Amino acid sequence: MTPLTRTELDGLLDGAARAWLDDALAEAASHAAARTTAGAPPSPPSRIPPWEVRFAAAGRCCSPEHADAVRTLLLHEARADLKTLTRLYRQGAAAERRAVLLSLPRLVDSSAALPLVDDALRTNDTRLLTAALGPYAAAHLDSHSWRQAVLKCLFTGVPLDHVHQLAVRARGDAELARMLTDYAAERTAAGRPVPPDVHRALALAEED
Amino acid sequence: MRIFDPHIHMTSRTTDDYEAMYAAGVRALVEPSFWLGQPRTSPASFFDYFDALLGWEPFRAAQHGIAHHCALALNPKEANDPRCTPVLDALPRYLVKDSVVAVGEIGYDSMTPAEDTALAAQLQLAADHGLPALVHTPHRDKLAGLHRTLDVLRESALPPDRVLLDHLNETTVKPAADSGCWLGFSVYPDTKMDEDRVVAVLKTHGLARTLVNSAADWGRSDPLKTRRVGDAMLAAGFADADVDQVLWRNPVEFYGLSGRLRLDVPPPQTPGDPRGVGGPPLHEGNSILRGGE
Ligand SMILES: [Zn+2]
Numbered sequence: 001m002t003p004l005t006r007t008e009l010d011g012l013l014d015g016a017a018r019a020w021l022d023d024a025l026a027e028a029a030s031h032a033a034a035r036t037t038a039g040a041p042p043s044p045p046s047r048i049p050p051w052e053v054r055f056a057a058a059g060r061c062c063s064p065e066h067a068d069a070v071r072t073l074l075l076h077e078a079r080a081d082l083k084t085l086t087r088l089y090r091q092g093a094a095a096e097r098r099a100v101l102l103s104l105p106r107l108v109d110s111s112a113a114l115p116l117v118d119d120a121l122r123t124n125d126t127r128l129l130t131a132a133l134g135p136y137a138a139a140h141l142d143s144h145s146w147r148q149a150v151l152k153c154l155f156t157g158v159p160l161d162h163v164h165q166l167a168v169r170a171r172g173d174a175e176l177a178r179m180l181t182d183y184a185a186e187r188t189a190a191g192r193p194v195p196p197d198v199h200r201a202l203a204l205a206e207e208d
Numbered sequence: 209m210r211i212f213d214p215h216i217h218m219t220s221r222t223t224d225d226y227e228a229m230y231a232a233g234v235r236a237l238v239e240p241s242f243w244l245g246q247p248r249t250s251p252a253s254f255f256d257y258f259d260a261l262l263g264w265e266p267f268r269a270a271q272h273g274i275a276h277h278c279a280l281a282l283n284p285k286e287a288n289d290p291r292c293t294p295v296l297d298a299l300p301r302y303l304v305k306d307s308v309v310a311v312g313e314i315g316y317d318s319m320t321p322a323e324d325t326a327l328a329a330q331l332q333l334a335a336d337h338g339l340p341a342l343v344h345t346p347h348r349d350k351l352a353g354l355h356r357t358l359d360v361l362r363e364s365a366l367p368p369d370r371v372l373l374d375h376l377n378e379t380t381v382k383p384a385a386d387s388g389c390w391l392g393f394s395v396y397p398d399t400k401m402d403e404d405r406v407v408a409v410l411k412t413h414g415l416a417r418t419l420v421n422s423a424a425d426w427g428r429s430d431p432l433k434t435r436r437v438g439d440a441m442l443a444a445g446f447a448d449a450d451v452d453q454v455l456w457r458n459p460v461e462f463y464g465l466s467g468r469l470r471l472d473v474p475p476p477q478t479p480g481d482p483r484g485v486g487g488p489p490l491h492e493g494n495s496i497l498r499g500g501e
Binding site: 048053056057058059060064067091093094095096097123124125126127 | 259262263264266267300301304305306307467468470
């Protein structure tokens with residue numbers, strides 16, 4: 001996903017939502033600043049930092065269609081580190097978990113956030129599956145997990161267009177080709193149609 | 209007939225139920241957190257349950273064309289187990305979630321001091337978070353339980369017009385109505401109310417601030433009881449608009465007090481849809497389409 005910029009988002013939000021986002025981003029920025037100031041007192045663990053309350057409330061304050069964009073912007077502005085991302089994912093509703101997954105390519109430059117991707121790929125929630133299979137997974141997911149994820153998309157009806165760099169990672173993958181062939185055979189034996197995405201992925205995997 | 213079931217425990221129901229509910233006209237519901245039949249022994253199992261009410265269950269409901277919201281709380285029964293009471297301290301981080309439209313269900317089970325504490329604390333949480341509260345009346349010793357509930361409500365920061373008193377019956381409806389709270393009737397096959405008794409109460413007490421729910425759960429219950437009440441109302445001479453008020457507009461108004469109600473869930477996918485069963489729900493279709501690359 002190419003995250004929306006603040007300017008693009010402003011064009012989509014109404015006045016009240018824009019004002020809310022101004023305040024939310026300011027809170028996120030001051031959180032980021034406080035963290036980098038030496039000796040800044042940590043907020044008491046029982047209190048939720050204000051920007052995290054905004055993170056949770058983005059759907060109702062900026063509408064669900066823009067919640068992904070607003071939340072990823074907040075994470076970026078707060079310069080959320082892996083520890084924060086992990087906590088927000090674990091404590092988040094599905095929509096918040098999506099935003100954390102969508103932010104990984106921008107905020108985490110190692111494979112250290114893979115446990116979050118793995119968690120999302122274990123679910124059957126297609127909102128999480130699609131968010132988990134972006135550029136971060138394309139860059140860091142090991143072959144076995146990646147093939148399983150592709151197959152899971154086919155099982156849960158997630159279009160393979162959501163798998164970032166499908167063609168690059170599938171090319172010449174003989175094991176993926178075998179799995180797809182077996183899956184197609186299983187569908188055919190059961191008298192069920194083979195989804196067009198299976199043929200498409202198979203063609204990619206059989207390329208040299 | 210469009211139906212909003214303001215109290216139903218879908219975690220305990222099947223996809224057949226979701227299909228039948230959609231066919232009967234159910235387009236929205238609220239799932240209050242409650243006891244699971246088997247007592248829990250640690251806060252962590254509550255958190256997994258809350259996560260399910262904020263994640264998997266709305267996803268399931270959306271696939272069947274039904275908008276799912278929830279009410280979260282520590283239920284009165286388990287408020288008596290000191291192993292579970294730390295849930296109260298964790299509730300604030302759950303009550304800020306977008307699909308949480310009330311604190312609930314709270315109230316009394318055995319009317320113990322621990323239940324007094326949990327009820328008062330959670331009414332305060334509702335007030336602090338701008339949420340209404342779903343307060344059930346106890347199954348045993350109901351009338352005394354209602355009066356004790358009303359005493360606690362009067363001392364709380366939550367005004368009565370932000371409280372839904374549930375599981376009411378003929379003996380409790382009058383004092384409940386006099387309190388200024390919203391009135392909930394649960395229609396349950398053997399216990400609680402049946403549809404004809406609810407219609408009789410509606411005739412006597414009117415339709416204002418009145419909600420009807422199935423309270424369907426893991427017990428012998430019926431998720432289509434809301435529809436049965438609508439049919440019984442029509443058979444008894446109520447107009448379509450009256451049915452709509454009780455089964456749709458009243459619950460929308462009550463839970464709308466949260467400012468978090470979203471009712472725009474598109475119809476379910478038809479069989480043969482290329483997205484297949486389990487495909488991305490359309491209600492987040494835009495963001496999902498943007499989410500890929
Ligand atoms: Zn209940």
